[in-house]
Amino acid sequence: MRDRRYLALLGVFAVATAVLVLAQAELLARVLSGGDGIAPLGGVVVARAGLVWVRRTCTQRTAAAVKARLRKEVLADAATRRGDRAGEVSTLVTRGLDAIEPYLAGYLPQLAVAAVVPLAVVLRLAFADLTAALTILVTLPLIPVFAALVGAHTRDSTRRQWAELSAVGGHFLDVVAGLSTLKLFGRASAQAATVRTMATAHADSIMRTLRVAFLSALVLELVATLSVALVAVPVGLRLLGGGLDQGVALLVLLLAPEAYLPLRAAGAQFHAGAEGLAVLEKTAVPAPPPVTAVRRPPDLSRAEIVLEDVGVRSLRGLHLRIGPGERIALVGPSGAGKTTVLSLLLGEITPVAGRVLVDGIDLREIDRTAWLRQLAWVPQTPTVFEGTVADNIRVGGPGEFAAAHAVGLGALVDARHTLSSGERQRVAVARALVRPSARLLLLDEPTARLDSGTEATVLRVTRELSRGRTTVLVAHRPALLAEVDRVVEIR
Amino acid sequence: MRRLVLAAVAATLAELSGVALMATAVWLVVRAAEQPPMASLTVAIVAVRALALARGGLRYAERLTGHDAVLRYLADLRGRVYDSLLRQPVRRHSGDLVTRLVSDVDAVQDALLRCLLPACVAGLVGAIAIAVVPALAFPVLFLGVLLPLAAFALADRHLRTLAPLRSRLAERTVSLAHGAAELTAFGVLDEELAKSDQVITDIATRERRSATRTAALSAAAVLTQFGTALALLATGSSAPVVLGTIAALEVFLPLTTAAQRWAEVRGSLARVRELLTARPVPTACEELPAGRRIALVGPSGAGKTTLLSRFATPEARGALADAHVFHTTVRANILFAKPDATPEELDRAAHTVDLDLDWDTVVGEHGTAISGGQRQRLVLARAVLSAPPVLLLDEPVEGLDPAHADEVLSRVLTTAPGAVVLVTHRLTPLAHEHFDEILVLEHGRITQRGSHAELVAAPGYYRDRWEDESSTPEYLNSYR
Numbered sequence: 001m002r003d004r005r006y007l008a009l010l011g012v013f014a015v016a017t018a019v020l021v022l023a024q025a026e027l028l029a030r031v032l033s034g035g036d037g038i039a040p041l042g043g044v045v046v047a048r049a050g051l052v053w054v055r056r057t058c059t060q061r062t063a064a065a066v067k068a069r070l071r072k073e074v075l076a077d078a079a080t081r082r083g084d085r086a087g088e089v090s091t092l093v094t095r096g097l098d099a100i101e102p103y104l105a106g107y108l109p110q111l112a113v114a115a116v117v118p119l120a121v122v123l124r125l126a127f128a129d130l131t132a133a134l135t136i137l138v139t140l141p142l143i144p145v146f147a148a149l150v151g152a153h154t155r156d157s158t159r160r161q162w163a164e165l166s167a168v169g170g171h172f173l174d175v176v177a178g179l180s181t182l183k184l185f186g187r188a189s190a191q192a193a194t195v196r197t198m199a200t201a202h203a204d205s206i207m208r209t210l211r212v213a214f215l216s217a218l219v220l221e222l223v224a225t226l227s228v229a230l231v232a233v234p235v236g237l238r239l240l241g242g243g244l245d246q247g248v249a250l251l252v253l254l255l256a257p258e259a260y261l262p263l264r265a266a267g268a269q270f271h272a273g274a275e276g277l278a279v280l281e282k283t284a285v286p287a288p289p290p291v292t293a294v295r296r297p298p299d300l301s302r303a304e305i306v307l308e309d310v311g312v313r314s315l316r317g318l319h320l321r322i323g324p325g326e327r328i329a330l331v332g333p334s335g336a337g338k339t340t341v342l343s344l345l346l347g348e349i350t351p352v353a354g355r356v357l358v359d360g361i362d363l364r365e366i367d368r369t370a371w372l373r374q375l376a377w378v379p380q381t382p383t384v385f386e387g388t389v390a391d392n393i394r395v396g397g398p399g400e401f402a403a404a405h406a407v408g409l410g411a412l413v414d415a416r417h418t419l420s421s422g423e424r425q426r427v428a429v430a431r432a433l434v435r436p437s438a439r440l441l442l443l444d445e446p447t448a449r450l451d452s453g454t455e456a457t458v459l460r461v462t463r464e465l466s467r468g469r470t471t472v473l474v475a476h477r478p479a480l481l482a483e484v485d486r487v488v489e490i491r
Numbered sequence: 492m493r494r495l496v497l498a499a500v501a502a503t504l505a506e507l508s509g510v511a512l513m514a515t516a517v518w519l520v521v522r523a524a525e526q527p528p529m530a531s532l533t534v535a536i537v538a539v540r541a542l543a544l545a546r547g548g549l550r551y552a553e554r555l556t557g558h559d560a561v562l563r564y565l566a567d568l569r570g571r572v573y574d575s576l577l578r579q580p581v582r583r584h585s586g587d588l589v590t591r592l593v594s595d596v597d598a599v600q601d602a603l604l605r606c607l608l609p610a611c612v613a614g615l616v617g618a619i620a621i622a623v624v625p626a627l628a629f630p631v632l633f634l635g636v637l638l639p640l641a642a643f644a645l646a647d648r649h650l651r652t653l654a655p656l657r658s659r660l661a662e663r664t665v666s667l668a669h670g671a672a673e674l675t676a677f678g679v680l681d682e683e684l685a686k687s688d689q690v691i692t693d694i695a696t697r698e699r700r701s702a703t704r705t706a707a708l709s710a711a712a713v714l715t716q717f718g719t720a721l722a723l724l725a726t727g728s729s730a731p732v733v734l735g736t737i738a739a740l741e742v743f744l745p746l747t748t749a750a751q752r753w754a755e756v757r758g759s760l761a762r763v764r765e766l767l768t769a770r771p772v773p774t775a776c777e778e779l780p781a782g783r784r785i786a787l788v789g790p791s792g793a794g795k796t797t798l799l800s801r802f803a804t805p806e807a808r809g810a811l812a813d814a815h816v817f818h819t820t821v822r823a824n825i826l827f828a829k830p831d832a833t834p835e836e837l838d839r840a841a842h843t844v845d846l847d848l849d850w851d852t853v854v855g856e857h858g859t860a861i862s863g864g865q866r867q868r869l870v871l872a873r874a875v876l877s878a879p880p881v882l883l884l885d886e887p888v889e890g891l892d893p894a895h896a897d898e899v900l901s902r903v904l905t906t907a908p909g910a911v912v913l914v915t916h917r918l919t920p921l922a923h924e925h926f927d928e929i930l931v932l933e934h935g936r937i938t939q940r941g942s943h944a945e946l947v948a949a950p951g952y953y954r955d956r957w958e959d960e961s962s963t964p965e966y967l968n969s970y971r
Contacts, residue, residue, distance in 0.1 A: 024717075028724075031724060032521075032724075032730045032733070033524075038721065038724065038725055041721060041724075042718075042721060045714065045717040045718060045721060046714065048713060048717065049710040049711070049713045049714035049717075050710065052706070052709055052710045052713050053706045053707055053709070053710035054706075055706075056702070056705070056706035056709055056710075057702055057703045057706040060698070060699075060702035060705075060706065061699045061702050061703075064695045064698035064699045064702065065695060065699075067695065067698075068691050068692060068694065068695035071660075071691045072684075072687075072688050072691055075664060075667065075684060075687055075688075075691075076684055078664070078667065078668050078671070079667050079668070079671040079674070079675075079680060079683075079684060080671065080675075080680075081671075086664070086665045086668035086669055086856070089664055089665075089668050090661050090664045090665050090668070093660065093661070093664045094657055094660060094661050094664070095594050178815030178816075178817055179576065179577075180811070180813050180815070181811075181813070181814050181815040182815075183577070184803065184807070184808060184809065184811060184883075185808055185827060185828055185873070185877065186805065186806075186808075187827060188577050189577065191573075192570060192573050192574055192577070195569060195570055195573045196566065196567070196569065196570035196573075199565065199566040199569040199570065200563075200566040202566070203562035203563060203565060203566045206558075206562060207558065207559055207562055210554075210555075210558050211555065214551055214554045214555060214558075215551075217550070217551070217554070218547055218548075218550070218551040221546065221547040221550055221551075222543070222544070222547040222548075225509075225512060225542075225543035225544075225546050225547055226540075226543045226544070226547075228512065228513075228516060228539075228543060229512075229516070229539045229540045229542075229543040232516040232519055232520065232539055233519075233536050233539060233540070235520060235523075236519045236520055236523040236532060236535075236536070237523070239520060239523035239524050239526070240523045240526055240527075240529060240532070242526060246520070246521070246524040249520045249523075249524065250517075250520060250521075250730075253516055253517060253520050254734075257513075331892060333847075333864075333892075333895070339862065339863070346672075346676055348672055348675075348676075369678060372675065372676055372677075372678055373678055375676060377673070377676045377677075379672070379673060380863050381863070382673065383666060383669050383670030383673055384666075385666050385670060385674075385683070386659070386662060386663055386666060395673075395674070395677050395679050396677050397677075420796070421812060431677065435677075445863070445890070448889055448890065450916065454790055455916075477893070478893065
């Protein structure tokens with residue numbers, strides 16, 4: 001996150017911190033060596049507390065805002081991209097993006113302080129006692145150099161760790177989604193061993209990272225504390241020899257640790273911060289490609305749809321002509337590509353070879369939103385979204401109660417519980433029912449999971465729906481085949 | 492957990508070393524200013540160096556021991572949680588379950604490392620501090636007990652209001668990812684995204700509000716730390732005591748964050764504990780005599796799937812409605828039923844169901860990379876391969892065209908070695924295959940039972956559907 005304004009704000013906080021740290025040390029040294037200044041010291045203490053409050057508030061509010069922005073972006077991106085693992089995205093949007101907070105509100109502010117305060121301390125000490133200043137100046141760089149060396153290694157393994165967490169999440173989603181299947185085949189207990197193995201491997205890999213990460217913290221702390229010793233002892237000896245004023249000596253002693261403290265604190269935040277940075281990089285969402293399809297769709301009540309020598313997925317050299325208002329059924333062995341034809345007409349996929357023409361215009365050039373408005377699609381495995389059955393039918397358009405009754409779901413309109421596959425399918429048909437302006441009807445096995453009784457209802461609805469509309473129907477049921485003008489075999 | 496106690500001890504000693512380091516260094520300077528003989532300072536000089544080394548080393552030891560202990564505990568915990576899940580009925584919301592399970596177990600790690608451990612260390616250091624300087628009693632209690640309690644209360648309330656929003660967001664994300672194509676086709680994607688965006692904005696608003704409050708607590712902690720030192724200074728305490736106090740009270744500053752974290756993980760800990768201690772749910776099941784063939788028919792939603800699951804004895808296998816296809820190869824998905832199957836057995840199973848997929852094809856998440864019919868036959872091949880004493884079939888050939896479906900089903904029934912329970916909508920196979928009994932379910936109750944011949948002779952649901960089905964002209968069964 002390279003928001004300049006935020007970094008500038010962090011810089012201001014860092015400078016304020018430096019000023020207060022120096023002031024506090026000065027006043028404390030003066031008071032300890034017999035001078036006065038307790039009142040101003042009190043003021044500095046209050047100011048420090050106030051700075052903490054302001055800094056934490058600002059940084060965490062910024063983190064919250066950034067998280068919200070990224071969540072929205074990731075969600076929008078996942079919705080437009082197919083085949084993305086739902087478990088991973090869900091983990092990222094909820095838990096994953098939380099990791100940004102330690103980076104934005106923990107590590108970055110600390111880094112800013114670490115850039116400013118040590119410098120300020122060294123400068124001040126240079127005027128008080130050059131030897132001490134030089135000692136600190138020499139030992140300070142050791143910390144970032146070593147931290148950088150370790151950091152590079154840590155970052156790679158942190159990224160791997162994030163990938164593993166996602167994989168565990170994704171794999172675990174697979175395992176848990178299939179828990180009933182695992183139980184049915186008596187494999188659930190065997191899977192438990194795999195779960196443990198993966199968890200232990202995860203633990204092992206984290207420990208490997210941590211051993212090295214903690215080593216850098218060890219060096220940091222040793223350098224810091226040893227430097228205090230390195231400064232204190234010579235100062236003490238010089239005091240002994242009378243070559244130094246006590247006030248100055250105390251100032252040196254009070255300021256020396258302050259040069260190292262910010263670096264140590266930044267180092268402590270590094271691990272969590274690195275994880276946050278890894279997440280930030282992972283959520284770099286590519287800009288959507290420019291929309292080139294802008295032509296208005298032709299009037300489907302008069303337009304002819306032609307699939308010209310189309311090749312994609314399992315289809316090869318497919319020729320299909322659908323006249324306006326014609327109702328055709330696609331039949332053929334499973335896997336031959338019947339659903340693929342529907343996906344082509346939806347504009348969801350584009351042909352690798354050949355073209356899809358509507359009234360002579362390539363579908364790729366037609367404005368997708370306008371095109372979809374003319375369609376009603378009943379998919380093979382409909383998704384039920386958050387809300388009641390009525391809410392789900394309204395996805396297609398207004399008029400959900402009449403539609404629900406028409407497909408026999410009248411008793412369930414307010415239901416929020418999980419629906420049976422037959423009920424889900426009827427919801428999908430109802431969604432098509434509430435789109436009277438759709439001129440093209442795409443039906444993918446609309447009565448697949450229905451018994452003959454409900455099928456009769458849906459059949460009647462489908463008959464009404466396809467009246468006067470161009471219809472492409474994928475089906476096996478003989479009853480449905482009786483409803484169409486032409487049967488086309490796809491193999 | 493012995494290693495965790497070791498970590499706590501190491502941490503306490505590290506903190507005390509730090510305090511002693513600061514105090515000794517100041518003492519050294521103050522004493523040296525009085526220009527005493529060198530000999531009186533040598534102990535301090537050595538001590539300062541030793542304490543500096545000790546502090547660093549002890550911290551490293553503490554971190555390593557603590558993390559290792561907790562991580563091992565976590566791995567075992569995950570396994571135990573899974574085992575507990577096995578004893579429970581399977582819940583539907585897999586997205587929710589995953590988010591919860593992974594984060595709940597990770598939360599235990601936080602609870603131990605970032606709450607319990609710092610709290611113990613702070614307690615020990617605080618006790619020693621009060622023993623050395625009794626005047627520190629009030630600041631220690633304020634910093635160590637009052638402020639963390641306040642932080643906990645604030646965080647707890649914040650999370651209670653946030654939790655339902657977050658789980659809603661997780662659910663919406665999963666269904667958005669799965670149903671994006673449909674939402675786009677119906678032109679409501681933007682609307683659905685906007686609703687999710689609103690949830691996200693609500694979450695951010697609450698987070699911002701909470702940040703202001705908790706920041707105030709951190710500020711209060713800093714104020715107390717330095718304020719105490721100032722008070723000691725004003726009342727004439729010596730320099731080592733003053734600086735030692737600042738160093739000692741430093742250990743309490745992270746406690747406000749730890750208390751917040753405790754509020755966050757409390758729910759997770761409770762859920763994990765509840766899952767681990769939940770009693771197993773008994774599942775009643777019906778035993779079937781060997782070789783018995785039963786069919787279940789009825790309108791959708793009548794309860795056929797529920798009734799079918801009652802026949803699921805531990806040895807039963809089958810192709811059920813909620814069959815899950817794992818994100819791996821076709822071969823792995825089928826071998827799953829019988830891991831030691833020979834290639835011939837695999838081929839035979841594939842031939843029975845007429846599966847025409849390449850063995851090494853990866854089927855995608857939930858089987859989305861293969862067609863619906865292929866997925867169904869894969870699931871059926873799995874059931875066939877296991878050749879179980881009880882075979883449960885829930886509309887196993889629905890995705891195929893009728894003639895093909897009947898052929899495959901016939902082969903499956905012929906090769907099935909044990910009892911079979913079949914749920915179907917299509918009555919034609921029931922006329923051609925031998926079934927001992929057909930049960931008709933309507934609204935969750937068995938309304939008719941008997942053989943095919945008996946049921947078509949009697950008035951009722953079965954006869955009506957049979958007449959519907961058998962009246963469609965033969966030519967539509969083969970559409971060439």
